[in-house]
Amino acid sequence: MTATFSHKQLAVNCFNAVWDFLDLPERTKEEEEKMIHLAHASFWHWTKTEEHTAKNLSIGYWQLSRVYAITELGERSHYYANQCLEVSKDNKMEPFYIGYAYEALSRANTLLGRYNLSKMHAEHAIDYAQKVKDESSKNMLLNDIQIIKSYWEKN
Structure with missing residues (x-):
């Protein structure tokens, strides 16, 4: 068969x-x-x-970045976060997806100890989150940024 x-x-x-x-x-x-x-x-x-679609690619790159962040493989996480941002911005995606691309970059840079870059990307993510119309989606993105910020305080 x-x-x-x-x-x-x-x-x-x-x-x-x-x-x-x-x-x-x-x-x-x-x-x-x-x-x-x-x-x-x-x-x-x-x-x-x-x-x-570009949306599928953006989400896929974001998930790869998150998986590598969770497994503490910072360079790989950073690579896929950059891919996520590139496809999201090149395709003029909704603020939610661009915001999450910046969230991924913030998370990866935190893992790599690059706190200034992480903070810059977190601010971009927050800026994009403010443009998200769906409150649930906006809050999800802002909560993830808050989790990253808590790492900064520990280190």
Whole structure:
């Protein structure tokens, strides 16, 4: 029997599986490795769907950056945060997505100990958050920035 699959469905399944790992309070090294592979698989499968959009790429790059931040691989996190910002700005995406690209850069720079850059990117994220019309989305972005700011206070 031949397996049939949809790149879109695999992308969604892998994306959601990554969130299952991100939601854990702690992860083993094996779970971290699996999470990284799932994030890359999700992104790759999105690129194989004919209907993928810049929004899919922005979200995928953001998730890759978050996964690498969670696993404390700062340079990789920074790389994907830059990719996220580039695709988001080049495609004139909604403020929510550009704000989250800056959130990813802030998080990556915090991990790398570059607090001045982190603070600059956090301010950009806050500026974009103020332009988000949906209050729930705006608050989610502002809460994530607040979490990053709490790291600065600890270090």
